[in-house]
Amino acid sequence: MFAPLTRILAILIKEFIQMRRDRMTFGMMIMVPVVQLTLFGFAINSDPRHLPTLLYLEDNSAVVRSLAAGLENSTYFDIEGQVSSAKEGTDALQSGKVAFVITVPAGFTRDLLRGDHPQVLIEADASDPSAASNAVGMIQMIVNSALRQDLKGEWAGLAQGPPPVDIVVHRMYNPEGISQYNIVPGLLGVILTMTMIMITSIAMTRETERGNMENLLAMPARPWEVMVGKIVPYIGVGLVQTAIVLLASAYVFGVPFIGSFWLLAFGVALFIIANLAVGFTFSTIARTQMQAMQMTFFFFLPSLLLSGFMFPFRGMPEWAQAIGQIFPLTHFLRIVRSVMLKGADFTAMWPNIWPLLVFIAVATVVAMRRYRSTLD
Amino acid sequence: MTTDLAIDVRGLTKTFGKRKAVDNVDIAMPRGQVWGFLGPNGSGKTTTIRMLCGLLRPDAGQGTCLGYDILKQSREIKRQVGYMTQKFSYWEDLTIRENLEFVANLYDIRNKKQVVDQTLEQLGLTTRQKQLAGTLSGGWKQRLALAACTLHNPKMLMLDEPTAGVDPQARRDFWDQIHRLSAQGLTVLVSTHYMDEAERCDQIVYIAYGKLMAQGRVEDIIDQSGLYTFVAEGTGVRELMERLRGKPGADHVAYFGNALHVSGGDLNALKGLIAREQVAGVTWRQARPSLEDVFIHLMDQSVDNTVVA
Numbered sequence: 001m002f003a004p005l006t007r008i009l010a011i012l013i014k015e016f017i018q019m020r021r022d023r024m025t026f027g028m029m030i031m032v033p034v035v036q037l038t039l040f041g042f043a044i045n046s047d048p049r050h051l052p053t054l055l056y057l058e059d060n061s062a063v064v065r066s067l068a069a070g071l072e073n074s075t076y077f078d079i080e081g082q083v084s085s086a087k088e089g090t091d092a093l094q095s096g097k098v099a100f101v102i103t104v105p106a107g108f109t110r111d112l113l114r115g116d117h118p119q120v121l122i123e124a125d126a127s128d129p130s131a132a133s134n135a136v137g138m139i140q141m142i143v144n145s146a147l148r149q150d151l152k153g154e155w156a157g158l159a160q161g162p163p164p165v166d167i168v169v170h171r172m173y174n175p176e177g178i179s180q181y182n183i184v185p186g187l188l189g190v191i192l193t194m195t196m197i198m199i200t201s202i203a204m205t206r207e208t209e210r211g212n213m214e215n216l217l218a219m220p221a222r223p224w225e226v227m228v229g230k231i232v233p234y235i236g237v238g239l240v241q242t243a244i245v246l247l248a249s250a251y252v253f254g255v256p257f258i259g260s261f262w263l264l265a266f267g268v269a270l271f272i273i274a275n276l277a278v279g280f281t282f283s284t285i286a287r288t289q290m291q292a293m294q295m296t297f298f299f300f301l302p303s304l305l306l307s308g309f310m311f312p313f314r315g316m317p318e319w320a321q322a323i324g325q326i327f328p329l330t331h332f333l334r335i336v337r338s339v340m341l342k343g344a345d346f347t348a349m350w351p352n353i354w355p356l357l358v359f360i361a362v363a364t365v366v367a368m369r370r371y372r373s374t375l376d
Numbered sequence: 377m378t379t380d381l382a383i384d385v386r387g388l389t390k391t392f393g394k395r396k397a398v399d400n401v402d403i404a405m406p407r408g409q410v411w412g413f414l415g416p417n418g419s420g421k422t423t424t425i426r427m428l429c430g431l432l433r434p435d436a437g438q439g440t441c442l443g444y445d446i447l448k449q450s451r452e453i454k455r456q457v458g459y460m461t462q463k464f465s466y467w468e469d470l471t472i473r474e475n476l477e478f479v480a481n482l483y484d485i486r487n488k489k490q491v492v493d494q495t496l497e498q499l500g501l502t503t504r505q506k507q508l509a510g511t512l513s514g515g516w517k518q519r520l521a522l523a524a525c526t527l528h529n530p531k532m533l534m535l536d537e538p539t540a541g542v543d544p545q546a547r548r549d550f551w552d553q554i555h556r557l558s559a560q561g562l563t564v565l566v567s568t569h570y571m572d573e574a575e576r577c578d579q580i581v582y583i584a585y586g587k588l589m590a591q592g593r594v595e596d597i598i599d600q601s602g603l604y605t606f607v608a609e610g611t612g613v614r615e616l617m618e619r620l621r622g623k624p625g626a627d628h629v630a631y632f633g634n635a636l637h638v639s640g641g642d643l644n645a646l647k648g649l650i651a652r653e654q655v656a657g658v659t660w661r662q663a664r665p666s667l668e669d670v671f672i673h674l675m676d677q678s679v680d681n682t683v684v685a
Binding site for chain 1: 429430461465466483
């Protein structure tokens with residue numbers, strides 16, 4: 001009757017002892033809920049505000065200024081400044097520096113006061129449809145209430161009836177707001193992060209676990225030779241994955257590819273190397289393949305949530321954006337989306353290329369320092 | 377330091393946490409010999425070998441291996457030493473041939489194919505060359521490991537318990553190979569727990585709890601032990617064992633086959649004890665202490681300072 005209980009208890013106690021000894025698993029059990037709660041609870045916001053906006057003002061009157069102030073006060077738009085040409089605005093959108101460019105045409109004030117319902121153009125970066133949609137949805141209301149204060153006295157009549165201003169929305173890069181256009185290129189980054197880090201960290205840790213490492217160290221191979229030799233095959237794996245995703249993206253999901261293939265290839269190469277360096281670093285820390293898996297997961301989770309893949313990057317508070325900037329996925333997502341959907345060039349992408357280069361340099365140095373050529 | 381010595385180290389010390397795994401060990405081993413490295417489990421044999429071939433950095437001590445500084449020239453040492461790990465450490469998901477080719481490439485061996493073929497032939501692995509290393513039995517794994525660590529034509533072999541868990545026939549074959557290699561001029565340092573293997577060595581080094589306890593030829597170590605051994609045989613020895621154990625004069629009582637060996641450092645006390653503890657059906661004779669008697673004696677003398685509190 002009680003014998004099964006005794007045995008169950010024996011196994012239970014043994015399990016607890018082992019759990020306590022395996023610090024990393026224990027840490028994961030505590031840290032995963034904490035990180036998830038923090039990220040989902042505080043960082044993620046599906047109603048992004050404070051989106052960077054540029055104004056292109058061909059007309060500059062008191063009315064236009066109060067319109068700008070109204071946009072700013074709505075908290076949806078952060079006016080970053082003015083541009084002096086339409087091209088300047090387009091470039092800023094293409095490189096991802098701003099989310100909106102709002103154009104007030106010449107003669108706006110005159111037409112408004114005449115009751116001609118002048119147009120205001122808002123160009124939105126719709127490559128991530130969810131990031132821009134709320135602000136775009138709100139703009140008519142924001143403009144109306146901003147103007148209501150100015151339209152007094154003899155113009156009070158204009159504030160009634162149909163909206164005094166006609167808002168024209170251009171959803172740039174993804175006019176139909178197809179979410180696949182945003183997700184499929186992003187998936188390339190997610191897939192590469194997951195597999196590259198996992199494969200390298202496990203492949204290296206396996207050698208330690210099976211005792212091969214001692215043998216390898218007893219033979220005349222330098223650390224960097226081992227590192228390069230172990231990493232290069234997985235660059236090949238990464239390229240195969242990239243080819244699969246890009247082919248599916250073009251022929252299954254019909255995602256446009258308007259930028260330079262070679263610029264994307266360069267970005268992919270940097271991104272693969274960055275992830276492999278992370279995987280290699282993990283392998284120098286993890287003692288078992290299980291631990292390597294856990295570390296991969298622990299890196300992957302915040303990457304996914306904070307990079308802008310699942311939720312709009314600009315919707316996050318600044319501290320979360322700052323953390324997000326660390327992850328290679330954040331920069332790669334911008335590169336792959338901008339190159340494919342917006343046709344961004346190297347100069348426009350440089351702000352996302354150099355962080356990848358810095359990341360690679362740091363991760364490689366850490367990996368090399370951690371990788372020991374002795375068993376100490 | 378002369379180059380006649382394959383290993384010439386002094387004061388070798390390695391600490392892991394609070395535990396001194398190797399404590400002030402001196403070894404001077406001439407080239408071309410086969411030396412046995414003995415001692416109880418956890419005595420520091422593996423750590424010493426790893427320090428000698430540059431896999432671990434000693435905390436203190438200095439010296440040379442094959443004339444190269446063990447602290448500064450570990451790369452040169454690695455090129456000229458063949459090290460066989462205690463646990464099988466070749467790639468189980470590669471075939472025998474693939475493993476050997478990998479090793480040959482790492483050492484940048486010329487006419488690789490010929491060398492691999494020759495090594496396979498010498499160690500009787502030719503017919504199994506396409507078998508995955510992971511599917512080999514213990515004895516064959518040892519052969520593969522020996523083949524791999526001799527492939528680059530090293531000047532010295534360091535074998536860490538190469539015959540643990542291997543059947544007697546495979547053990548004999550393995551030692552025949554070691555003597556064949558030694559005859560070609562190789563210096564061999566081999567750690568083992570088997571006394572018959574120790575007796576096949578030119579010299580032995582005995583280390584316990586990190587300290588070097590004895591060093592020299594088997595005969596000399598026995599002679600210098602100052603130990604006297606009496607052998608009891610017959611039907612009543614089982615009963616005798618319990619009675620003798622712990623009595624003054626009998627430092628060690630142990631079975632060897634079905635005979636009982638009683639050893640002690642004080643001949644008169646031992647004789648007196650035996651005279652008092654006579655049992656019917658038991659015959660006594662004095663014998664030369666065996667190497668094992670001496671080792672058990674050495675082990676009891678050393679202090680276990682390695683216990684983690």
